[in-house]
Amino acid sequence: MATDLSKYKFNHSMLRVKDPKASVKFYEFLGMKVINKMENPDSKFDLYFLAYDSPNALSHGKHWTDRQGIIELTHNYGTESDPEYKIANGNSDPYRGFGHVCISVDNIQAACARLEDAGYRFQKRLADGRMHHIAFALDPDDYWVEIISFNSVDATAEIKETRVESYRMHHTMIRVKDQEKSLAFYKDVMGMTHKHTLENAAAKFNLYFLGYGAAPTGGIDARTEGLLELTWNYGTEKDVDFKYHDGNAEPQGFGHICVTVDDLDAACTRFEERGVGWKKRLTEGRMKDVAFVLDPDGYWIEIVQNEAIRSRTGW
Known part of the structure; x- marks a missing residue:
């Protein structure tokens, strides 16, 4: 069969x-x-x-x-x-590889405030850095948990309530050395669909989103589950000695x-x-x-x- x-x-x-x-x-x-x-x-x-x-x-x-x-x-x-x-969380040299898991929420301000009120830590709060539409919480082992919103984000809006029942486990991110080899593998061998690409030439990295099922029109729905995000930093494919940590070698x-x-x-x-x-x-x-x-x-x-x-x- x-x-x-x-x-x-x-x-x-x-x-x-x-x-x-x-x-x-x-x-x-x-x-x-x-x-x-x-x-x-x-x-x-x-x-x-x-x-x-x-x-x-x-x-x-x-x-x-x-x-x-x-x-x-x-x-x-x-x-x-x-x-x-x-634990090695995958985001510290020389053990970088795995990046994060990502959840999508109904109201990102309220979701982040709820986490902070409960005493949980952040790698990046909404107000930090240039990207005010995403945050990164830290779990007890310092794994990064990205938080995105499936509704529009208005940093000046009044914080509303959040319903955890509406949340989704959106994607998992891993870093890859050679984007062409990885995309070919996940499409041709694993049978995934290339659903979206985010290019960031100024910061010299691209993000590729793959998953099962048809490619969406008009970008990825943040309510989707089961996506794999491949992060490629420009130039790694040209370095013969470059290697990511797979998470299974020590640590x-x-x-x-x-x-x-x-x-x-x-x-x-x-x-x-x-x-x-x-x-x-x-x-x-x-x-x-x-x-x-x-x-x-x-x-x-x-x-x-x-x-x-x-x-x-x-x-």
């Missing part, structure tokens, strides 16, 4: 965390809900899958493998009590993105035919229901069966 790329979904982004209680509390404050938890006491780690799941959410009530816009938090037992343990932080597919065996056969680099084939290791493909920068892409289409693991 052939695999159908139209049924693929950008399911989740995995972040390692030091203290799961603090991290889950933060993302729940942003309106997310733990929709699945996988405990692995034998291997001494747990996985927490968080997503927007209000009645108005795009994937409300769906099986966790049949969604987009999930954040997976990975906790390795004991890190919460280790004073020396620290660790970001782990992978995950795509769920209609037929796991057929999808992996297709990847093999296209000569992808593998971190783990289905036949390797103990987990025979999970594969990991490598993108041109060495980022891991987990491949998992969409259980709503075909039951494989019973997850």
